[in-house]
Amino acid sequence: MAYPSQLGFQDAASPLMEELLHFHDHALMIIFLISTFVLYVIVAMVTTKLTNSYILDSQEIEIIWTILPAVILIMIALPSLRILYLMDEINDPHLTVKAIGHQWYWSYEYSDYHDLEFDSYMIPTQDLAPGQFRLLEADHRMVVPTESPVRVLVTAEDVLHSWAVPSLGVKMDAVPGRLNQAAFVAARPGVFYGQCSEICGANHSFMPIVVEAVPLTHFEAWSTSMLKDA
Template sequence: MAVWAQSYFLNPNSMVLFFLAEYHNLTMFLMTNILVFLLAMLILLLSGTVFSSCPWKEDNKTLEILWTIFPAYWLVMLAVPSLGNLYRMDLSKCEYEVLFKAIGNQWYWSYEYSMEGLGSSLNCLSNLEGNSVKGSELSMKIGEMYTFNSLEKNLFGASPLNVSAVLSSCLGKFFYCGGVSFVSYMEDPKELNLGDYRLLEVDNRVICPGLANVRVNITSADVIHSWTMPAMGVKVDAVPGRLNCATFKTLDYGVFYGQCSEMCGAKHSFMPICLEAIPFNWFRLWMKEFQVGA
């Protein structure tokens, strides 16, 4: 969490931010050395105390080689760790345990969770066994779908007709089972409790398991937003009609704050992000309780 008069990064809660902070330190070290060297040479040249007795040379191959090699060496020192960070941040193809979608709106965030990774699809279907499910009672989304080549009727118990009819009529063999969706508004500053952070608290936090790979798909419903979590080193633009993604893994449990980082209108400053990382077992219970409550 940021503190008053802080001039450095937040405490890293992901390896991505840790390596980005280290790269920042390296960059500042090289820039400071270059600045001091050039400033010293400029002062000596203008003062005339050192170079006054040096004869002017029109051709100095050694000097030309040196002032070509050293800048190239500095650029390589910056490029190698930078490429490493880029590959480390490109986690779109890595395995993830939890998937949710963040949708930017003027001026709040909405979230949709997928049940993918929380159990096998067959187990998800078996939860419907013995229940009479009607079309209006079965919440289905096309966003993240499970694929089945065939539906075995015994998964639905003795009365599979209602469920299978709903599934086949909606999506055929492609369907999504379960899920959680909610909106997240900023808390009114007048209703904050002691210790809450002004303009950062929300009514519904983003819940994710700590110490686990979490993938977030990010888009927008109106204008361009940006889903940013500084403690994780995540900043991804939410563009209408485009689905961007980011994957992060928290190093600890706790509550972390972020904000929209793209100017999106009059209330751009009032759509914070509040993420709570909890143990995976607690996350499963939260998903179940949220579904039951919905």
Template sequence: MTNFFLIFNNIFNDAPQPWQLGFQDSATPGFTGLVTLHNTIGFYLVVISFSVFWVLFSLVYYYSSKKNPIAHKYLTHGTVLELIWTITPALILIAIAFPSFRLLYLMDEVISPTLTIKVVGHQWYWSYEYSDFITDSGDSIDFDSYMIPESDLELGQFRLLDVDNKLIIPVDCHIRLIVTGSDVLHSFAVPSLGLKLDAVPGRLNQVSFLAERSGTFYGQCSEICGVWHGFMPIVVEAVSSPDFLVWIDSASS
């Protein structure tokens, strides 16, 4: 009996499934907002589709030449009708636009970050720099993150998705990412965290996020950047902040 209820527990599937159509499970308020916005707009889509198709079908049905032999030759204008079909779409557009703006500006905000991580896209790997922490020798903590080739995969690792050095982040901390490219355009994208930011050479793009739970989140380069564009995945591992400090200690030595 307990097993029966256990299946209603949340199981977070933080890697994409084959032929997956829906979203991955959210791990940040930003992505939860994006999914909600998607559903809100989906509601309007259903309402508009039903009303448009209803009007179309009823016009074809009721005003066919058999049912309605007299053409309304002199019925050329209806002010009320004009007002209705001008104002209603305008109100619908406003109803769609305002939640969208709200989310856009909320996600743009950088709220007192606790950690800055620099993400640099290269042909064809990502490198991460944790320069808030300076090691005893005066260097910053940085490393490259390459995809694990298919021949080296271990059981349970994902083909084309797992990397040798993951981006480690603490949960429940506002994290600022500074994203840039070193050669051509790349794009840093992790769906579960609601991140997609272009890595532009010569420009520093900033984005902020907050991981609400620990987990391993997968993403890929999202701007076509050369022959191995599909082979520079991103893996973000969210751990508790004490664990993060343990990791940063070990990474610096």
């Protein structure tokens, strides 16, 4: 969950988000080193240390600034390709949930259960209970078990939407007439908030996403109660 004056990412709640945070730190360090080196070269040239013709016309300099960027790109590309593979790989999910974007709310269908589906609307500000978050709370949460691979099938009924939960490292576009899929594993119990990340109309900012991760026994009790109420 984000907090006031936060500068970094939200705390990771899935192994995928942990990998994304590590890659972010890795790329940021490379950017910092490049920026430091470029600043040094600029300062050195201003102070006339690097302005003689031998350095400017040096064959060694030509080789270095050709090979060094290629090495830097490889250092960024290899870990990023690994993470892209991890994001696309979905092996035997324990639960499949279909998230459907509407103007302007989400609906969820649990494909592994018969008739387990519901709509999720934002709770109006005047109806919020103490401790709840404005513009982020929903009347029905998407409940998933912890430490279990969950596949989310994302689509839309009307216009483009985007199903995004930062703490879980998930962001997938919802396209009418098309099924996109994403996967995550909630590493710990908790309530994780997200919002539609595609400008979809006048009430775009009023369709939050709330994912509640609970132990498997609690999830089974929740699903049983939901099926009884259906």
